[in-house]
Amino acid sequence: MKAIVYERSGGSDVLALVDDRPVPEPGPGEVRVKVALSGVNPTDWKARSGGGFGAGARQVPNQDGAGVVDAVGAGVDAARIGERVWIWEAAWQRPDGTAQEYVVLPARQAVALPGHASLELGASLGIPAMTAHRALTLGADFPARLAPGALAGRTVLVAGGAGAVGNAAIQLARWAGATVLTTVSGPEKAALARAAGAHHVVDYRAQDAATVVRATAPDGVDLVVEVAPTANTALDLAVLAPGGTVAFYADGSGPELTIPVRDSMVRNLRWLGILVYTIPDAAKLDAVAAIGDAVAAGALRGGEDAGLPWHRFPLERTAEAHDAVQSGTVGKVLIEL
Numbered sequence: 001m002k003a004i005v006y007e008r009s010g011g012s013d014v015l016a017l018v019d020d021r022p023v024p025e026p027g028p029g030e031v032r033v034k035v036a037l038s039g040v041n042p043t044d045w046k047a048r049s050g051g052g053f054g055a056g057a058r059q060v061p062n063q064d065g066a067g068v069v070d071a072v073g074a075g076v077d078a079a080r081i082g083e084r085v086w087i088w089e090a091a092w093q094r095p096d097g098t099a100q101e102y103v104v105l106p107a108r109q110a111v112a113l114p115g116h117a118s119l120e121l122g123a124s125l126g127i128p129a130m131t132a133h134r135a136l137t138l139g140a141d142f143p144a145r146l147a148p149g150a151l152a153g154r155t156v157l158v159a160g161g162a163g164a165v166g167n168a169a170i171q172l173a174r175w176a177g178a179t180v181l182t183t184v185s186g187p188e189k190a191a192l193a194r195a196a197g198a199h200h201v202v203d204y205r206a207q208d209a210a211t212v213v214r215a216t217a218p219d220g221v222d223l224v225v226e227v228a229p230t231a232n233t234a235l236d237l238a239v240l241a242p243g244g245t246v247a248f249y250a251d252g253s254g255p256e257l258t259i260p261v262r263d264s265m266v267r268n269l270r271w272l273g274i275l276v277y278t279i280p281d282a283a284k285l286d287a288v289a290a291i292g293d294a295v296a297a298g299a300l301r302g303g304e305d306a307g308l309p310w311h312r313f314p315l316e317r318t319a320e321a322h323d324a325v326q327s328g329t330v331g332k333v334l335i336e337l
Contacts, residue, residue, distance in 0.1 A: 002337075003100030004318045005058050009050035012319035012326075015061070024096070024104040026073035031107045033085060037123035038098035038318075038335040039064035041164070042250070043277075045322040047091070061318070062335070063091050064126030065098030066119040069110060076107045085110040086122030088130060088288065092277050098123075099318055101337055111288055114296045120310050121302040124164070124332040125291055129300065131276045132168035132225065133287035135247035136176065138272050139223040145286040147293065152177035155217045157239060159183050160227040161193035161201065164332055165249060167308045168300065169225045170196040172290070175299035181216060183209055183235075189330065196307030210238035220244060229271075230254030242267045249274040308332050 003021040006014040026032045043051070044062050065087040069080045090105050091097030113122045133146060136156065143150045156173045160166040161182030173180045174197040182198040184190045190201045202212045213221065213235075220241025226232060229246065231253035236246050237260060248257075248271070259271050276284070294300035302308045309331030313321040321333050 001101040002315060003060050004315065005060055006048055007058050009048065011049070012045070012322045014048065015319045015322065017316050017318075021100065023102050026071050026076070026104045028074040029076060029107055030073040030104050031069045031076055031080060031110050032071040032102055032104045033065070033067040033087060033110050034070045034102055035065050035067040035087075035098050035100065035337045036119045037066050038062045038337065039066075039123040039126060040321050040325045040333040040335065041127045042325055043127065044091075044097075045326045048322065057095075059091070059095050060097040060100050060103075061091060061322075062097040062099045063089050064123055065090065065103070066113065066122030070102070072107070080107070084113040084119065084122070086113055086125045087111075088126040089277065099315065099335060108285075108288075111292055116298065117295050118302070120334060121295070121300075123334050124302045124308060124310070125168075125295070125300075127276055128164035128332075129168040129172070129291045130284065130287040131165050131249050131274060132172050133290055134274050134276060134279055134283055135165075135169060135225040135249060136173055136223065137283070137286070138247040138270075138274075139245045140243050140270065142223070144283070146172055146176040146290040148175060148177065148297075150176040154178045154223065155181070155219075155221045155241075156223045156225065157181045157183070157213060157221040158198070158225045159232055161196060161198055162189035162307065162330055163227060164308065166225070166227065167192070167196045167306070170198050171300050171306070172294060174199075175294050175297065179217070181213055181221065192304075192307040192309075192330070194307070195305060204235075210235050213239040223247060225249075228253035229257050233257065233260075237263060237269075240267070240269055243269070245270040245272060247272050247274055249276075302332065304331075310334055312336055
């Protein structure tokens with residue numbers, strides 16, 4: 001079968017297409033998925049670059065994907081054969097990611113897609129949606145698993161609402177009943193955030209974000225889903241309600257975060273980091289279940305109409321796909337198999 005592999009860390013030029021990789025057989029508790037689409041996330045290129053997420057000497061990249069179960073191992077219901085699925089954490093501590101024609105993984109990491117959900121949507125879930133779910137459950141007294149009405153009465157600010165995690169956070173928070181505000185860096189991204197369902201969109205380059213957010217949410221926001229904690233510390237402080245939480249999941253704005261101790265103490269603020277790969281297993285399963293419910297309800301969507309444009313690359317151009325994500329392409333980058 002065809003696959004993309006790399007044997008050393010480095011730039012995207014270390015990715016190589018091979019066509020003689022053996023088709024794997026599922027073991028006990030496993031399924032084999034014929035991959036239709038592989039999703040690319042920032043941690044995929046970071047792992048390839050030497051970010052410490054890789055697992056094997058000959059690594060197939062990419063955590064997320066979607067396809068059809070075509071074989072099952074012992075202990076797995078044979079009725080799953082033919083099932084359309086989305087995949088999560090395929091390459092976490094394993095040498096086999098989704099950038100190959102077939103992938104074997106534990107049965108729980110191939111999740112059924114309802115009939116109305118496209119494979120493109122399936123390949124766009126995984127890490128972004130699980131990260132968003134984790135962030136949205138970290139507020140003080142917030143539920144461990146989202147559901148309709150679970151965030152009723154809560155106000156959430158999503159920083160970077162046009163990103164993949166931001167898009168999922170907007171949709172999941174709306175589904176759970178929160179009032180959702182988001183910040184973006186321009187009118188095109190504002191249009192995407194509105195398409196995702198944000199109630200209020202703030203262009204921080206054209207407006208004073210703190211003033212606008214405070215005017216919209218005079219009591220403050222309960223939770224910030226934060227993509228740029230170092231850059232947005234002052235904004236987050238200005239808009240958080242007492243007892244509020246900042247849940248941050250990226251370090252692109254800088255490697256060190258200076259937290260104002262006194263202000264955080266007096267207002268009982270919380271600053272919590274997220275790396276979805278290392279969150280508790282129960283939190284992963286809660287996220288997978290809630291994401292499945294939201295997709296089934298039509299509340300978690302993809303494509304430009306939902307604020308998440310899809311960008312497709314053939315397998316042989318996986319290096320270009322990685323570069324597109326690294327350069328900050330807006331939307332979801334997918335590799336077609």
